[in-house]
Amino acid sequence: MDQRAIGMFDSGVGGMTVFKELMSSLPNEDIIYIGDTASFPYGGKSKETIIELSKKQIQNLINKNVKMIVIACGTATSQALKEMKHLFSIPIIGIIEPTAIYLKKENIKNIGIIATAGTIRSRGWEEEIRRKIENSHIQSRACPLLAPMAEEGWIDNEIAKLVIHEYVKDLKDIDALVLGCTHYPLFQRLIKQELSEKVKIINTGKMVSNEVKEYLKKNHLENEKAHQPNYKIYLTDTECNFIQVASRLVQDKTIIKNIEKI
Amino acid sequence: MDQRAIGMFDSGVGGMTVFKELMSSLPNEDIIYIGDTASFPYGGKSKETIIELSKKQIQNLINKNVKMIVIACGTATSQALKEMKHLFSIPIIGIIEPTAIYLKKENIKNIGIIATAGTIRSRGWEEEIRRKIENSHIQSRACPLLAPMAEEGWIDNEIAKLVIHEYVKDLKDIDALVLGCTHYPLFQRLIKQELSEKVKIINTGKMVSNEVKEYLKKNHLENEKAHQPNYKIYLTDTECNFIQVASRLVQDKTIIKNIEKI
Structure with a gap:
């Protein structure tokens, strides 16, 4: 219309x-x-x-x-x-609210967030999710190398694997991982490999x-x-x-x- | 005075x-x-x-x-x-001319340059060196991951080694390598390991x-x-x-x- x-x-x-x-x-x-x-x-x-x-x-x-x-x-x-x-x-x-709404709807409370250093520092994701979901437990990790790696086209090589391992290894007991930077869906496959089967990977786009x-x-x-x-x-x-x-x-x-x- | x-x-x-x-x-x-x-x-x-x-x-x-x-x-x-x-x-x-002057003075003609994608694309290093040194042979390589790696503090781990290897492996028969980005002196040791003994590493600072x-x-x-x-x-x-x-x-x-x- x-x-x-x-x-x-x-x-x-x-x-x-x-x-x-x-x-x-x-x-x-x-x-x-x-x-x-x-x-x-x-x-x-x-x-x-x-x-x-x-x-x-x-x-x-x-x-x-x-x-x-x-x-x-x-x-x-x-x-x-x-x-x-x-x-x-x-x-x-x-770009943040739609994901927070989804997480709330699905009743997901243990949430990992990966994003650029600036985005993590701003606490935008964290605050929006906390506003929407009571008793949520959030682990954030800045991943400054992922965006340049995506731009380089290194999305599936040994370096990408090591870097992603380094970034997600400390995220414990999460039920969902928010890809908080628009470049990250390119790494979805490698990220999935690093996480347990039950972790939902959220493509914010x-x-x-x-x-x-x-x-x-x-x-x-x-x-x-x-x-x-x-x-x-x-x-x-x-x-x-x-x-x-x-x-x-x-x-x-x-x-x-x-x-x-x- | x-x-x-x-x-x-x-x-x-x-x-x-x-x-x-x-x-x-x-x-x-x-x-x-x-x-x-x-x-x-x-x-x-x-x-x-x-x-x-x-x-x-x-x-x-x-x-x-x-x-x-x-x-x-x-x-x-x-x-x-x-x-x-x-x-x-x-x-x-x-930041460019002092290095070009030095390379000329030392009569170095086979030169590698590593820098950010923007700097390499601008051809600033290449043009200045060509202006100063006749018959110079220049190999340039954009290294978009090095600056964020330096900012992350990953200057001596396995990832840094692999990334640096990937970036310098195709630079053949150079006599000097110009660190064309101000972040790169942090990687001087690892870069040296990847190159033959005789290659001079130029810290532009x-x-x-x-x-x-x-x-x-x-x-x-x-x-x-x-x-x-x-x-x-x-x-x-x-x-x-x-x-x-x-x-x-x-x-x-x-x-x-x-x-x-x-």
């Missing part, structure tokens, strides 16, 4: 894994992605700076006439989502796309017009290896076309 | 290894360091953006009344040094401090007043793990005090 695109932004290329999940679960929706590559990464920046950057990208997306916005960036979600919801009337979904789908349905905002969907990617700085890394992340080169500087 | 401080800036914490070299070879000089942590890393940014950022930090240093400036950042050196020299009359030394020393001497700009030198660190964004990482890089916590937001 609403043919406008879904808007999304990330500090860089990582959110492309969320893009891929949205594409596959909502094949009729147009999507506009902004990668704020000029300011990448948000990780080391202050709350104040991240709020300013998020405001700018949300305004950019609103100017492109989107119907809702996904903040496909852990840092921006944990530092700026609340403020953005206050500032803008357009529906905004972050999938959680987000489920949430978006549900939201559009409930509010009658789906695009019901049969058409080949339009995908458009804007970057704030084009001199970066976005295409190369995005191809690795989504493992499908055909998605990554139609890139423009904003 | 000139008691003003030496100014230096980097996009983040990496330049602290250069800071350390300056301290040890010029024990009488005051040093002011700016870490442009709000814009870290410069790696993925366009030339235009890096020129703007460099201009701002050089102006900040000039306002602090420094006598000369070291750009302790590979990306800023390769993208903006020439423009900064045009724009400002204060002496400015980058050392090259820079030699060049600064020579420049000050030649121009009678040394601080000859006997005193306990003042070291001051400014960050453009203080909410980052600068102190933790800097301690690892310089392996001396006492250096990292007196930090302020600029």
